[in-house]
Amino acid sequence: MEFWFSENHTENVKLSIKVDKQLFSAESEFQRIDVFDSPEFGRFLTLDGFIMLTEKDEFIYHEMITHVPMAVHPNPKSVLVIGAGDGGAIRELAKYDCIESIELVEIDKMVIDTSKEYLPNTACCFDDPRLSIYYQDGLKYIRKHENKYDIIIVDSTDPFGPGEGLFTKEFYGNCYKALKDDGIMVNQHESPFYSADAMAMKRAHKRIVESFPISRVYQAHIPTYPSGHWLFGFASKKYHPVKNLNSAAWNKLGIETRYYNTNLHKGSFYLPNYVEKMLGECENVE
């Protein structure tokens, strides 16, 4: 007997992972949640049939979405994380003593509960005393805050489903408002490779450019995401992601990482020509 999980990356391309067994399956108020064990990628979590993380490659995503802004901001104390119910981003943030408060806003409590039960490697830091969890729509939560956060991390699903509202101009504008004068927002920015993903990526970039004075994009290689070539957005009111990187200070912290380092930080902002071209197209539109 062979048991395979398949995810369509486009209508004509799919990724299949051989599964040992399915550990969990349920329909929450917002989406379908499944957990599988696999020989190659270890345990993995899917939402509405899309892979959110696998034990084997989640470190790449979670390190890149957290350490990049943390290494640029000189004094991050207050961090807001939207989405991220698997706990991976929280695990990385918990490594910083300078952070005084982390607010986690996740719309779907069942994602957090499932992660706590089945994904101990990412959901390891939910009892950090600096963390407060709010089960709410991210767009609604952010609307009520102003000039409060040093860093906002938008760890959203794709823009088709519960995460849709987190790819809108009203959301990015509300993030701008909720950040302090030198605040940074980092977001999951989709992929430039397949056309549907690239479209979502360009729309997101255009809206962020309209909302923030500094808006750059950086990349990472994430094997289980469509095409493996994944982007993150870095939007900021004051700091430039490369010019304001303080490598010495970050390295002095002695934080252990498997993917991220300060050289790669700089390199990740150097993008392929076709990606630069796509980004340029949305930056120049009035």
Next chain:
Amino acid sequence: MFIEREGLFLKNQDRAPIFEALEEMKMTRTVPFDVPGHKRGKGNKELTDFLGEKCLMVDVNSMKLLDNLCHPTGVIKEAEELAADAFGASHAFFMVGGTTSSVQAMVLSAVKKDEKIILPRNVHRSVINSLILCGAIPVYINPQMNERLGISLGMTVSDVKKAIMQNKDAKAILINNPTYYGICSNLAEITKLAHENNMLVLVDEAHGTHFYFGENMPATAMSAGADFSSVSMHKSGGSLTQSSFLLCGENVNENYVRQIINLTQTTSGSYLLISSLDISRRNLARNGKEIFAKVYELSEYAREEINQIGDYYAYSKELVNGDSIYDFDTTKLSVNTLDLGLAGIEVYDLLRDEYDIQIEFGDIGNILAYISVGDNRKNIERLIGALSEIRRIYKKDKGAMIKHEYINPIVALPPQQAFYAEKKSTEIENSVGEICCEFVMCYPPGIPILAPGERVTKEIVDYIFYAKEKGCSLTGPENMDIVKLNVLKGGT
């Protein structure tokens, strides 16, 4: 007369005769040698790919099994009876020319050339269009204005009484229930007054379908004993665009009404539209309570949140004053934007251009977001989030805002006479004092600023220019750029 309904239907509302007949037709696989020529879609692949085979399969012509809209004796008759039962009417007509066709049919059934009809000035253009067709004479009642919001309200009972006393010969009175913004007049009292004076009561319920099915809703035309009601089933009722019901009360000769309808109605009524009415009526009869409870809940939530943003005013029942605002439709999400220093139309444009949110309309001082059973919390959050952002980014000094004032129309000629009179074209700014021969309105909401036969005043010209400057979409005049106006030749 007030007919109390127990909420129980007399007929089996689980039936949907037209839908059932179409299903049967599909099963019988009859060979079509009749129109439409696309032959169940097979003759037009592109269209079938776009709309879907299921849709083209039922785009068929009248046939014995499916009855005939112009002269119903079979399944359409049955479906009409079920619809009448669901709405508490004596008769219901399936209409395929939009609620415009329902309004026209009821006006043409009620009044003839040179007969008077009493109506509020904030009627939809379709009402005055009907007067052009039949030559009846409008007697306008000034709908009260809310100063703060800049919107027209309902008719007060005393204004109606006065109009009736001054026009004892009027044949009918027309009432909006509710207005586009959700305002209801005292329907029962006005109906009683009209009937005491032998006038028919016509109700434009284009925005009130849900009153018949939801709980804690304003009174309906049929429950108040009105003679006619035009119900836009395709708005809150969920049927396809352009489908509508015309409802009749017990003293109406339905066969005469059918003759009137057939004057202008197509003889090829679309079964897509007709079946959508049948299926939607069944759905509302079965699930209307839950559907509109959900719509109310979404609107109420949005109102509370929008009112917390500041500068916006999402109004509701607190406006009710027992007369010109006898009741308010709480499923409507009407929001005043004047304190923001932005016209409603400017907020409407920003929502569309900057936030990819399309709302129903924006006028000088208000926006209306149409909330329905198809909405969810996620989309409501987007709307609220975007309104909050628009305030943060675009808020202006409100000094320069003008409020919409009610402009009392000076009816110099009956609409029909003016429309067909010899006209000349003149620049709008030079038209003050002339008699206008056409409509000028912002669409939506489609309530005329000027109607044929009305005298142009400086106030009106100023208003037209202000609306244009703010970006309202003006329609009506023959001149498509709305720089010229047709006025009466040699008029005084």
